[in-house]
Amino acid sequence: CRASSDGKPEKFQPPPKPVIIDKQKQRAERRFLSPEFIPPRGRTDPLKYYMERKDMIQRRKVFNIPEFYVGHVLAVTTADPYANNKSNRFVGICIQRGGKGLGATFVLRNVIEGQGVEICYELYSPRIQAIEVLKLEKRLDDNLMYLRDALPEYSTFDMNMKPVPHLDDEEVRVNKLQVRMKPKPWSKRWERPKYNIKGIKFELPESKMKEAQKWSQPWLEFDMLREYDTSKIEEQIWKELNEELKK
Amino acid sequence: MMPIWTKSGERHAVTLLKVQDCHVLKYISKEESGGKTAKLLVGGKNLSPFSKPESAHQIFKEAGVPRKQKVTSFSVTDDAIIKPGTPLYAAHFRPGQFVDVTAKTIGKGFQGVMKRWGFKGQPASHGQTKTHRRPGAISTNKAAKVYRGKKMPGKMGNIYRTTFGLKVWRINTKHDIIYVNGCVPGHTNCLVKVRDSKLPTCKESNKNPPFPTFFADGDEKLPEDLFDEEIFQFTEPSVTYT
Numbered sequence: 094c095r096a097s098s099d100g101k102p103e104k105f106q107p108p109p110k111p112v113i114i115d116k117q118k119q120r121a122e123r124r125f126l127s128p129e130f131i132p133p134r135g136r137t138d139p140l141k142y143y144m145e146r147k148d149m150i151q152r153r154k155v156f157n158i159p160e161f162y163v164g165h166v167l168a169v170t171t172a173d174p175y176a177n178n179k180s181n182r183f184v185g186i187c188i189q190r191g192g193k194g195l196g197a198t199f200v201l202r203n204v205i206e207g208q209g210v211e212i213c214y215e216l217y218s219p220r221i222q223a224i225e226v227l228k229l230e231k232r233l234d235d236n237l238m239y240l241r242d243a244l245p246e247y248s249t250f251d252m253n254m255k256p257v258p259h260l261d262d263e264e265v266r267v268n269k270l271q272v273r274m275k276p277k278p279w280s281k282r283w284e285r286p287k288y289n290i291k292g293i294k295f296e297l298p299e300s301k302m303k304e305a306q307k308w309s310q311p312w313l314e315f316d317m318l319r320e321y322d323t324s325k326i327e328e329q330i331w332k333e334l335n336e337e338l339k340k
Numbered sequence: 341m342m343p344i345w346t347k348s349g350e351r352h353a354v355t356l357l358k359v360q361d362c363h364v365l366k367y368i369s370k371e372e373s374g375g376k377t378a379k380l381l382v383g384g385k386n387l388s389p390f391s392k393p394e395s396a397h398q399i400f401k402e403a404g405v406p407r408k409q410k411v412t413s414f415s416v417t418d419d420a421i422i423k424p425g426t427p428l429y430a431a432h433f434r435p436g437q438f439v440d441v442t443a444k445t446i447g448k449g450f451q452g453v454m455k456r457w458g459f460k461g462q463p464a465s466h467g468q469t470k471t472h473r474r475p476g477a478i479s480t481n482k483a484a485k486v487y488r489g490k491k492m493p494g495k496m497g498n499i500y501r502t503t504f505g506l507k508v509w510r511i512n513t514k515h516d517i518i519y520v521n522g523c524v525p526g527h528t529n530c531l532v533k534v535r536d537s538k539l540p541t542c543k544e545s546n547k548n549p550p551f552p553t554f555f556a557d558g559d560e561k562l563p564e565d566l567f568d569e570e571i572f573q574f575t576e577p578s579v580t581y582t
Contacts, residue, residue, distance in 0.1 A: 137528050140515060141356055145342060151574035172349065174581040196343045219572045219579040220349045 125160045128190060129197030129216065130330050134321050145194040146330070150337045152217050159224060162265065163187050164232035166250055167201060169214055170223045180222060183212055184252050188237035202240055204249040209241065228257045230268040233292040242279040243272045243293075286310075341523065344509055345572040349579045354509055355524045357441070357532060359516040361386045362428040363405045367421055368413070377415040380422060383408030384531060410531045420552040430516040431554035433534070435568035437508045438542035439518075442533040443526035447498030457491040501525045505539045511566040 130149070132142040152158075161167060166186050173181040185201030188211070192198045197216045202209065214221060227250075240248045247270075271294035274283075283290050284302060286309040295302065313319070344354045366381040373379045381399070389397060389407045400407050403424040433439065453459045453475045461473045475493075479486045503524060510519035518534065526532055536546050554560070567573060 135528075138358070140358070140517075141342075144356065144512070144515070144517065148574055155575060155577060172578065172580050174349075179581045194342065215343070215351075217343075217574075218349075218351070219345050219574075219576075222578045222580070 124331060126327050126331050126334070127158070127160070127197075129193050130334070131193070131323050131327060133193050142194065146333070148195055149217060150334065154338065156221075157224075158216055159226050161187060161199075161224075161226050161229075162231045163190055163235055163237055164230055164268065165226055166228035166254070167199075168223075168225045168227055168254075169201065169212075169221060171214070171218075172220045172222055182252075184227065184250055184254060185210075185212070186237070186240070186248060186250060188240055202237075202248050203252075204245045205252070207245070209245065209248060225256060227254050229259045229265050231265050232268055232270070234290050236288075237292070238281070239272070239274070239279075239283045239288075239290060239293055242281075242283065243274050247272050342519075344519065345579075346570045347572050347579065348570075349572075349581075352509070352521055353523070354519045354521060357518045357520055357524070357534060359428065359430040359432075359518065360384060361406075361408070363403060363408070364422045364424050364426050364428065365399050365403045365405065365408070365411060366424050370418075375415065377417060378421060379413045380416050381411055381413050382428065383411045385409040412533045414535065422552050426553070427556065429513070429554050429556055430511050430518050431513050431562055431566075432550060433508050433511060433518055434549060435508050435510055435566050435571075437546050437549065438537035438539065439506050439508055439520060440502050440504050440535050440537050440539075441506055441520065441524045442500055442502040442535070443524060443530055445497045445499060445501050445525045446527050448496040450494065451496040452493045453491065456493060456496045459491075505537050505542055507568075509568050509571055512564065513562050513566065514564045 130146060132139070164187065166184065168182060168184045170180050170182045172179060183201060183203070185203035187199050188202050189200045190197070191200075192215075195217045198213050199216065200211055200213045202211045204210070270292065272292055273294050273296070277297075281288065282305070283293060284295055284297060284305040286306060342354050342356065344352050346352070362382060362384045364380055365383045368379040368381065370376070370378050383400070383405065385408060386406045387409045389400075392407065397407060399411070405425060448455070452473050454461050454473050459475060462468050462471045462476070464472060475491075478490055478492070503522065506524070507521040508518060509521060511517070512519075520534075524532060536549065550560075554562075572579060
């Protein structure tokens with residue numbers, strides 16, 4: 094043992110306690126409530142949403158619907174009575190998630206042999222046999238409909254793509270890709286502020302961008318009647334979901 | 341409205357109807373009512389007794405039931421008479437039966453002839469002076485009058501209409517909900533009259549109903565959910581074709 098400079102024996106300092114970062118607990122903290130569970134604002138009886146939620150939970154117990162956002166690349170196998178093997182596999186990037194309750198849908202887009210194809214699937218349809226997430230990446234926007242007017246290379250995905258390995262980390266990576274567009278005319282005027290798109294590299298002249306700002310409605314974000322605070326509703330539904338799925 | 345899938349993978353849209361505090365209020369015999377069959381007055385959805393005078397509460401007091409928002413009459417055969425005061429439940433109907441639903445349509449107010457009767461109107465341009473949504477001619481020269489019942493602008497909606505032959509897909513006995521195929525007149529949360537279908541094609545499916553009605557305090561214990569045979573249950577695995 095070392096003698097201190099004072100000459101007195103040093104008091105025993107225990108080593109610092111190791112801080113155990115429990116990764117499983119951290120993973121559980123990340124909540125994802127699928128958007129179709131949140132009831133829309135309206136005058137319908139909450140009993141209707143409760144009945145729908147019971148059915149949705151029933152379906153989720155039997156069939157695994159993975160967590161996915163707009164921008165993920167998914168592979169969906171559906172049962173098709175007119176196909177060779179009675180099943181149909183489609184790979185594509187999810188450009189939109191719509192609908193609430195049992196009728197929730199998601200649109201997958203891919204370019205096959207030069208032809209752009211978009212298929213709208215219902216999440217809870219019994220004809221879907223498997224949904225696999227091939228690539229996990231969020232994009233800058235919630236709605237990637239502008240991919241229709243973008244160069245086809247941004248929507249092409251190989252049909253036999255291998256699933257990209259992804260650790261069960263905290264965050265889903267956000268791809269800050271700025272997409273290049275085909276020359277105008279587009280199907281919608283994506284430069285207008287109402288679409289609020291951040292994922293396009295606009296190569297339009299400054300005058301056009303300024304003119305597009307004429308249609309901006311800056312008072313919308315302060316409109317209190319449009320506010321729909323879903324935090325409490327989401328908490329309740331999250332608790333209900335977890336209790337039911339554990340059974 | 342909700343989607344529902346059959347075992348063969350077809351998708352149908354379904355309306356949810358809730359049976360809320362329905363009681364039989366009065367029995368009117370064939371001679372009293374002056375019709376061909378006896379009538380039963382049924383009331384639905386409880387309301388507070390304070391907003392109406394005492395004279396209006398007569399029928400409800402005799403039946404021993406709180407005041408109801410809506411009172412309708414059903415024509416019944418003599419063997420299906422129920423004692424006034426019995427509650428009626430959703431289990432009165434069974435999946436696979438066909439049903440007629442009556443309700444007041446959504447009121448649209450005073451509407452023009454194009455929306456109310458579906459007239460084509462006139463072109464938007466090519467010289468039309470102040471005439472784009474008008475009815476045009478209302479009668480011929482020889483008639484020299486306008487016929488009664490001529491389609492003209494007026495108040496549209498807020499009248500009773502019936503949709504016939506709707507199939508019952510599912511019944512929830514715990515919350516008293518009937519899942520009925522297709523759409524139903526009226527706005528969300530409006531009061532609706534549900535009756536066994538009178539269509540000749542639906543007579544066979546309505547052969548074995550719970551007669552005269554489903555009694556909750558009886559011996560029959562029904563499961564919480566009653567499904568039609570063709571419905572895809574979510575407890576089963578996904579549909580496959582062979």
